[in-house]
Amino acid sequence: xxxxxxxxxxxxxxxxxxxxxxxxxxxxxxxxxxxxxxxxxxxxxxxxxxxxxxxxxxxxxxxxxxxxxxxxxxxxxxxxxxxxxxxxxxxxxxxxxxxxxxxxxxxxxxxxxxxxxxxxxxxxxxxxxxxxxxxxxxxxxxxxxxxxxxxxxxxxxxxxxxxxxxxxxxxxxxxxxxxxxxxxxxxxxxxxxxxxxxxxxxxxxxxxxxxxxxxxxxxxxxxxxxxxxxxxxxxxxxxxxxxxxxxxxxxxxxxxxxxxxxxxxxxxxxxxxxxxxxxxxxxxxxxxxxxxxxxxxxxxxxxxxxxxxxxxxxxxxxxxxxxxxxxxxxxxxxxxxxxxxxxxxxxxxxxxxxxxxxxxxxxxxxxxxxxxxxxxxxxxxxxxxxxxxxxxxxxxxxxxxxxxxxxxxxxxxxxxxxxxxxxxxxxxxxxxxxxxxxxxxxxxxxxxxxxxxxxxxxxxxxxxxxxxxxxxxxxxxxxxxxxxxxxxxxxxxxxxxxxxxxxxxxxxxxxxxxxxxxxxxxxxxxxxxxxxxxxxxxxxxxxxxxxxxxxxxxxxxxxxxxxxxxxxxxxx
Amino acid sequence: xxxxxxxxxxxxxxxxxxxxxxxxxxxxxxxxxxxxxxxxxxxxxxxxxxxxxxxxxxxxxxxxxxxxxxxxxxxxxxxxxxxxxxxxxxxxxxxxxxxxxxxxxxxxxxxxxxxxxxxxxxxxxxxxxxxxxxxxxxxxxxxxxxxxxxxxxxxxxxxxxxxxxxxxxxxxx
Numbered sequence: 206x207x208x209x210x211x212x213x214x215x216x217x218x219x220x221x222x223x224x225x226x227x228x229x230x231x232x233x234x235x236x237x238x239x240x241x242x243x244x245x246x247x248x249x250x251x252x253x254x255x256x257x258x259x260x261x262x263x264x265x266x267x268x269x270x271x272x273x274x275x276x277x278x279x280x281x282x283x284x285x286x287x288x289x290x291x292x293x294x295x296x297x298x299x300x301x302x303x304x305x306x307x308x309x310x311x312x313x314x315x316x317x318x319x320x321x322x323x324x325x326x327x328x329x330x331x332x333x334x335x336x337x338x339x340x341x342x343x344x345x346x347x348x349x350x351x352x353x354x355x356x357x358x359x360x361x362x363x364x365x366x367x368x369x370x371x372x373x374x375x376x377x378x379x380x381x382x383x384x385x386x387x388x389x390x391x392x393x394x395x396x397x398x399x400x401x402x403x404x405x406x407x408x409x410x411x412x413x414x415x416x417x418x419x420x421x422x423x424x425x426x427x428x429x430x431x432x433x434x435x436x437x438x439x440x441x442x443x444x445x446x447x448x449x450x451x452x453x454x455x456x457x458x459x460x461x462x463x464x465x466x467x468x469x470x471x472x473x474x475x476x477x478x479x480x481x482x483x484x485x486x487x488x489x490x491x492x493x494x495x496x497x498x499x500x501x502x503x504x505x506x507x508x509x510x511x512x513x514x515x516x517x518x519x520x521x522x523x524x525x526x527x528x529x530x531x532x533x534x535x536x537x538x539x540x541x542x543x544x545x546x547x548x549x550x551x552x553x554x555x556x557x558x559x560x561x562x563x564x565x566x567x568x569x570x571x572x573x574x575x576x577x578x579x580x581x582x583x584x585x586x587x588x589x590x591x592x593x594x595x596x597x598x599x600x601x602x603x604x605x606x607x608x609x610x611x612x613x614x615x616x617x618x619x620x621x622x623x624x625x626x627x628x629x630x631x632x633x634x635x636x637x638x639x640x641x642x643x644x645x646x647x648x649x650x651x652x653x654x655x656x657x658x659x660x661x662x663x664x665x666x667x668x669x670x671x672x673x674x675x676x677x678x679x680x681x682x683x684x685x686x687x688x689x690x691x692x693x694x695x696x697x698x699x700x701x702x703x704x705x706x707x708x709x710x711x712x713x714x715x716x717x718x719x720x721x722x723x724x725x726x727x728x729x730x731x732x733x734x735x736x737x738x739x740x741x742x743x744x745x746x747x748x749x750x751x752x753x754x755x756x757x758x759x760x761x762x763x764x765x766x767x768x769x770x771x772x773x774x775x776x777x
Numbered sequence: 778x779x780x781x782x783x784x785x786x787x788x789x790x791x792x793x794x795x796x797x798x799x800x801x802x803x804x805x806x807x808x809x810x811x812x813x814x815x816x817x818x819x820x821x822x823x824x825x826x827x828x829x830x831x832x833x834x835x836x837x838x839x840x841x842x843x844x845x846x847x848x849x850x851x852x853x854x855x856x857x858x859x860x861x862x863x864x865x866x867x868x869x870x871x872x873x874x875x876x877x878x879x880x881x882x883x884x885x886x887x888x889x890x891x892x893x894x895x896x897x898x899x900x901x902x903x904x905x906x907x908x909x910x911x912x913x914x915x916x917x918x919x920x921x922x923x924x925x926x927x928x929x930x931x932x933x934x935x936x937x938x939x940x941x942x943x944x945x946x947x948x949x950x
Contacts, residue, residue, distance in 0.1 A: 326803060327803075327806065330803075330806060330807055330810055331810055331814065334857070335857040335858075336803075338802070338803070355857060387857060388799070388832075388860050389798070389799060389856065389857055389858055389859045389860040389861075390857045511855070512851055512854075512855075513848070513851040513852050513854070513855045515851075516844070516847065516848070517848055
């Protein structure tokens with residue numbers, strides 16, 4: 206009798222990924238992952254070989270956030286796996302669906318300090334939605350199916366699968382399966398009718414309603430429903446950093462981003478509203494400022510798919526458990542047209558009175574460059590950012606017209622996210638324009654991925670806002686620590702144009718305000734591969750408006766303060 | 778970051794949480810991390826197989842203010858391996874705990890100890906020339922009182938099972 210030829214665990218794993226519809230994996234091999242990488246040779250799945258595992262996770266994250274499809278990462282054991290931790294945290298905090306597959310030492314070596322062995326499930330417990338250590342190759346099909354289900358449903362998040370090498374190189378006779386054995390996992394969909402009735406009543410009675418829209422709305426595809434809801438209610442809309450694009454920012458009802466560096470008119474609307482409804486946002490400390498004084502007079506409604514977010518930061522008057530899109534759709538027929546004419550007039554007065562602005566003199570300003578980027582891209586580009594001043598300026602000036610076109614590390618605030626995330630977005634959308642807006646600090650954390658972008662001839666554009674400082678920290682030190690600068694000056698920055706050229710990447714430089722439009726347009730139109738644009742901006746500029754940490758929204762600084770400020774006592 | 782609220786056992790009430798979880802490696806760590814991340818100290822923890830072997834029961838007592846505990850319970854329930862999590866504080870439930878107490882005492886010191894033991898329906902389970910072990914069971918509060926009475930003697934070791942709890946009637950534990 207001939208022994209039946211079974212696929213190896215690695216082959217089965219890759220076949221399972223194919224069955225999930227995976228087209229790309231982002232990763233870097235190593236000894237413990239060789240059997241899995243070997244199976245990729247015969248697969249139609251494309252490998253995007255990265256230069257560092259952190260880059261792979263952010264690429265998968267950018268791929269996932271821009272497309273709605275799960276991003277898949279494949280790395281080796283030990284340091285390969287630990288290099289994904291920052292990417293896992295980033296995805297976990299911002300609810301991005303990732304499946305991270307790690308090679309692992311062989312089962313008999315686990316816990317024995319063998320070469321490149323690390324307790325990866327143990328290290329990552331707090332930064333994953335769920336994780337698996339596969340001890341039997343026959344568990345692989347169900348594990349992969351469950352991992353994709355968990356990563357992509359409900360409130361999405363990263364799922365890690367740790368695969369020992371003896372599992373990936375041994376035989377796997379188990380068939381494919383669609384069985385999910387997840388008795389502790391359920392996905393909320395439609396809200397309870399009573400909650401919807403109550404929400405509709407509160408909304409219809411409000412004189413000054415405000416919709417506060419977050420990433421959950423983007424994830425659930427609620428853009429159309431929320432726009433219709435806002436139009437029917439005649440209620441203004443504000444979005445969080447990650448909610449950008451949930452409603453077209455050029456819509457007349459849209460007041461822009463709220464919170465620490467939000468627009469003055471958005472924050473004034475938050476202070477003055479008599480009802481605020483959160484849709485897929487979580488009252489983060491960047492939004493509320495001092496919680497005890499946040500919207501004390503307003504009725505608060507919280508719509509969320511994750512019940513653990515209810516009553517976490519604030520005590521809403523009504524919690525509605527459900528998917529953002531379904532809740533918005535169900536509410537539309539139930540609400541009455543409210544008379545909000547005076548309220549909308551007031552919001553427009555604030556919009557005219559306190560517009561976003563920046564000095565037109567005194568050298569090249571980041572705000573000017575980003576304001577023009579908005580004109581050049583017309584909202585048709587995917588824009589990713591890194592973390593810091595440039596991120597806030599981009600959030601203020603680049604108005605996101607449609608969902609999934611704005612990608613930024615919000616919860617984790619991960620420097621080094623923006624550039625690899627743009628690679629992932631470009632992989633997902635090869636024919637679309639993709640811009641990464643990064644600072645000189647964050648870019649240097651993952652710049653080795655220039656090679657990845659170059660090899661795949663990805664036509665993404667990387668705009669480096671170079672002020673030779675870790676600008677946001679410098680801003681805090683200037684405003685709150687008597688300008689005692691500590692660890693913020695980035696002496697030794699390379700010439701970023703030459704650096705790009707060393708990778709074979711096109712490099713452009715903006716030095717003068719007069720060059721901005723021409724060079725941005727040149728980069729935008731360049732399609733033969735990646736392009737790095739370095740904007741050499743004024744060194745010491747600050748982001749305003751600003752709500753100092755731990756202050757109330759009413760204490761927002763619209764312009765640079767005249768007096769010295771107290772050290773903030775609240776959160777970071 | 779706001780510092781986690783320090784735990785003051787005397788000032789904050791004790792809560793009992795029951796968990797129905799998958800019987801898999803790592804579940805205990807995932808559960809424990811929810812407590813430790815918020816700075817909660819687990820006072821006692823009992824894990825055992827449920828009626829259906831693929832699930833386990835956990836009974837956890839910890840101190841903390843009710844609002845914070847509500848959040849902890851929701852975060853526990855959110856874990857994929859947790860089927861349900863219930864805070865039984867104030868519920869109608871049956872609770873019991875077992876304690877073993879080792880006392881070092883000469884034979885002539887024992888009359889008083891045995892009187893206390895009898896009052897608490899405690900059994901002597903090991904009777905040596907220089908030491909004895911008492912076994913007591915009952916509510917955790919009853920055991921606390923029993924142990925306090927034994928402290929004036931040479932109390933050498935104390936091992937408690939942790940609280941076991943089951944909801945009364947048809948309510949779910």
